[in-house]
Amino acid sequence: MSKKGGHQARKRFGQNFLHDPGVIERIVRSISPRADDAMVEIGPGLGALTEEILAVNPHLQVVELDRDLIPVLRTKFFNYPDFRIHEADALRFDFSSLVTDGKPLRIVGNLPYNISTPLIFHLLSQSGVVKDMHFMLQKEVVQRMAAGPGENNYGRLGIMTQYFCKVQPLFEVGPGAFKPAPKVDSAIVRLVPHESLPHLAKDHKTLQVVVRTAFNARRKTLRKALGTLVSAEQLQSLGINDGLRPENLSLADFVAIADFVADQGLLQDAPDAANDDTGVSDD
Template sequence: MSAVQDLPPLREALAAHGLMAKKSFGQHFLLDLNITRKIARLAEVGPGDVVIEVGPGPGGLTRALLETGAKVVAVEKDERFRALLEELVEASGGTMRLVLGDALEANEAELAGGGPAHIVSNLPYNVGTPLLIKWLTGPWTPASLTLMFQKEVADRIAAAPGTSAYGRLAVIAQATCEARVVMDVPARAFTPPPKIDSAVVRLLPRADRPAPKRLDALQAVTAAAFGQRRKMLRASLKALGGEPLAVAAGLDPQARAETVDVAGFLRLADAWTTLRQGRG
């Protein structure tokens, strides 16, 4: 059995299998092993750690993760990569498992084998945000997330209040995790190059992560507030309670959503929960 390091270079492997990136799947291949190795280092995974990777494609990041000694569960929707990834499974000596299917429907707790697992992925552009929301708000909490997004999305995840990028995604991400952009990746690093640059975001779940019901309330109030972000809270929150709701949360009813910090939105979620209980 050959080791991962003995496999042919990625470009040769892709050519041998006649594979190209598929636009409909939002695929852009990252073939530079220097970059994928840096992402693996930023993920801080090593021997014995379980890593779930979504959308491995030709396996560039997968190779770098396997080099760390981590156990990799690769979830790939595109059947075209089966043969190429199965070669990687064989070369891994039992440290890689391939799961063919849609990550949006996957049960991460089962993939992780019932224990903790890290998520490290160069996410397909067209499902990156829905997957992140699933991991942030679902019943299963990852040990860490090291994810590549389009730079614009990465900036929205880590944005501070009062900035144009600050919105619902920032509030949900930062209420559940410590989030920061740890690496910029230029478009030219990909094959084919996308039209915009990418960035890697590192998210570490908070010990005081909101309970599921509080998280549901947070999603409701952020959807309302940012759904009409140019309006004052008393108007954007009208359907949920309007000015009295904002006041109950200790917020200025004339403020706009983009100026309210994460703590303010959590108070708003709590106030809305109390208000609904009172009506019930």
């Protein structure tokens, strides 16, 4: 909790510090940390969640961008010699560098709303070294992650997250649990990387391009939305109704289209799409 004269939340970092003891306890119960877990927290802030995890796992590592918070954390947790702070931007941080003895990471965090979606995609690109992730996110973002075909919130974020992970929304958190209180509701989500991808694409970047292209024109039919990549006849040959809209297709359908595009070499001249799926909006 921020005290008078203490650290003030910074808008440019999207900081909203969690302070509700009941919510913190519920989050920790959901995470269920163990002493031997390879725990990593993103954006510990003033250490409200950090304190509870350290009590169970004294080897916790944290990634914090705000340099003014570093001395606050060092002072607060000086009696934990194995506690490590990485002063870095989580969007560019190599989380695989934290893996020791091949033990996968358990990543947690109250993520800033302004970077939550690109950060999720950054972490998904490193999902091979992750055991699970528990995040506090804007409620709308969690809804999009978990949405299925035909639902209003279904789009790029959900498809690409579900490509890599099982998505499990846990519970919602009101604005009053934070200081300052955000103007939106929040939710906790658990992401568990698939041991083996249920719908493995031949080329991940091609899948990104197909999904992005489709949802850039989500209100149009597939024959129009994907017209620059595949023809109506080619979609029909894959058993896909070209008169449907992108929101009606499953992950498996998008992988089938992406594999066809990859096999035909239709994206050889397309720009690198590695970072194209970072926007929350699917329009």
